[in-house]
Amino acid sequence: METNKVKQIHSFGQSIWLDFIDRAFIADGRLKSLIDDDGVRGVTSNPAIFEKAISSSDQYDEDIATLSKDAKTTEDIFFGLAVKDIQNACDLFDGVYNDGVVGADGYVSLEVSPFLALDAEGTARQAEELWKKVDRKNVMIKIPGTKPGLQAIRESIAKGININVTLLFGLPRYEEVTEAYISGLEDHLAAGHKIGHISSVASFFLSRIDVLVDPMLDEKGLGDLKGEVAIASAKKAYEIYKRVFSGPRWEKLAAQGAKPQRLLWASTSSKNPDFKDTKYVEALIGPDTVDTVPLETIEAFRDHGIAANTLEQGLDKATETLDRLKAAGIDIDKLTQQLEDEGIEKFNKPFEKLLKAIEDQKNKA
Structure with a gap:
């Protein structure tokens, strides 16, 4: 077979x-079969995904009616619905989380309110609230990698919370995110805690x-680079990853059980119909990375993709x-x-x- x-x-x-x-x-x-048949090892969510799920299904109506009795705001109702889904998915991935190296995978991500993207204190506060509400070791709280987000990322890691840094586009910002992660680990360690259980990804x-x-590109005479700039940026990001997660500062943390903050490739579906629909997945397969992919x-x-170790090929070209x-x-x-602002x-x-x-829906109930 x-x-x-x-x-x-x-x-x-x-x-x-x-x-x-x-x-x-x-x-x-269906999610369980993706784990068993395709080896899917985690889940990411975002406001747009939940909007489609909740707006196009009656599966949430009963919970909306129940939550409406106690919730202070509509946002509280949403997070009540989302936390339940995230908990169920976390439980489904518990076996993956405990497979081989405990905590290498099996994570399910829940994002803080996008309204907080430029509010460092509000983001850090909500990240901790969601972490406690979900109450699963294999949840990751998503925080956008905005300038204010950097402070919230460091604070959250320093509290021992797993963080998925989302909305990364540029290399300088990515390097700042790695600094926030490493500093957060150092803070947690300095406060007398163990750091081996903390996990994070940086979503590019x-x-x-x-x-x-x-x-x-065409007007600049660079038509041959169409569809190549994002891949080139990702390959350069991986170079930064390898540099940052090595050397004396990192080795000191690694000796205490710290895990590198893996790069995660996001927005990997091809938006241009002229490109192969698996283009971005195929171009960036390599060790110690994650690719979050739409269904x-x-x-x-599964039908026509080509799996090969491609991530570190063509670095000179990148x-x-x-x-x-x-x-x-x-x-x-x-x-x-x-792109970050948009x-x-x-x-x-x-x-x-x-x-x-x-x-x-609440008003109908």
Whole structure:
């Protein structure tokens, strides 16, 4: 029998997580079959995913009615619904979490309110609240890697909370995120705690970079770089990862059981119909990384994906790609900041829509 193509990715040291959650999907066994058949090793969620799940299903109606009796705000109702789904998914992934190296995988991510993206104190406070409410060792709380988010990331790690840093586009910001993680571990250790149980990923968003940059390339005579800038950035991020998580400072933490903050590739579905639908997954398979993938991309890869150790191939080309952009006057750091700003807005809108859908349902009850 032919080996499952998605499962093959794991043999190269990369974990595939599912970028999707839905109450019915957990209840009817489809998520369990992805774990068993495809070797899926975690789940990520975001406001847009929950908006689709809650707006398109009656599975949440009863809980909305119950939560409405005690919840102070519509946002409280939402987190009540989300926490229940996240707990159920965490329980489903408990075996993965305890498989081989305990805590290497099996994580389910829940995001703080996108309205807090520029509020460091509010983010840190809600991260701790959600961590306690979910009450599962294999939950990760998602905090956006904005400038204010850096403080919240360090504080949360210092409290022993697993963090998924989301909404990363640029290399300078990614390096700041690794610093926040390492500093948080040092803080936790200095306070007299163990650090071996703390886990974190840094989620680097890919295809959105190309969607923004590609239209600029033809006019600069760089048409051959279409679909390559995001991949080049990711390969350079992996170089930073290898540098940061080595050397005396890191080794001191590693001796106390610290885990490196793995890079996670997000936004890996191809937005351009001219590209192969598994392009971003295939280009960035490599050790000690995670790729969170929508269901349709998992299905596409299962059908015709090619699993190979590609992440560290063509590093010279990646450097050259970014150098050519710079020489042509395209400021990638400015563009990635733009993407971060737009990304906050892209999560705010579905969250507002989600809260309205819950409000409407509450009024019907």
